[in-house]
Amino acid sequence: MKLEKIRQIKGKIAIVTGLHIGASNETIEIGGIDNPIIKDPLPESRAPYIPGSSLKGKFRSLIEIKEGRFGKNGTPCDCGNPGCPVCPVFGTSAAVKKSGDLGPTRIVVRDARLSKEWKKRFEEGDLPMEIKYENAINRISGKANPRPLERVPAGVTFDFNISFKVFEDDPEDYFKTVLEAMRMLEMDALGGSGSRGCGQIKFAEVFIDGEKQPDDFLEKIDIN
Secondary structure, rough: OOEEEEEEEEEEHHHHHOOEEEOOOOOOOOOOOOOOOOOOOOOOOEEEEHHHHHHHHHHHHHHHHOOOEEEHHHHHHOOOOOOOOOOHHOOHHHHHHHOOOOOOEEEEEEEEOOHHHHHHHHHHOOOEEEEEEEEEEEOOOOOOOEEEEEEEOOOOOOEEEEEEEEEEOOOOOOHHHHHHHHHHHHOOOOOOOOOOOOOOOOEEEEEEEEEEEEOOOOHHOOOO
């Protein structure tokens, strides 16, 4: 299997509604919030970011839903079939890789960091995270149980970077699967509490292989 080229998709992820990608809350301090977002662990940074694993996992799950490809009990697809729109692009288990001929996982999704403008504002203390309060209502007593949710506020942008390996004889549909996943994510939600309004995003200023794409190019992708 010969590698022909590596394609690049770069651009910005614009937060449309507050984004919550949760972090571990095992070390909550007194008075701290119990639903924090994930942040850079370096003490001199502590800036919010979007893990590549969160983006890739959401891409994969959306394509699995679209194609109806799940393992037993709703587990990720692991069929290892070269004709599958999921496994060659997003990868399979080690056992399936050893027994099949899919080759390496095509997609690499890197962590999305704050874009230059917002990184500067964060470092200057001009980008506080917002706290959204939600209530869980006891259906019998009618009492509310408030729960604070930390979010990256709407308007913030992150730089994203996706690499895609193209091997000889790979169908063009493999790359199209990534674009379909991006479009579906715009129509769905990233992170937690998506059904309650969080996590709407928009891909902006997108470049594919160095070529600027029209602002509405994802909207023209057929996902039916």
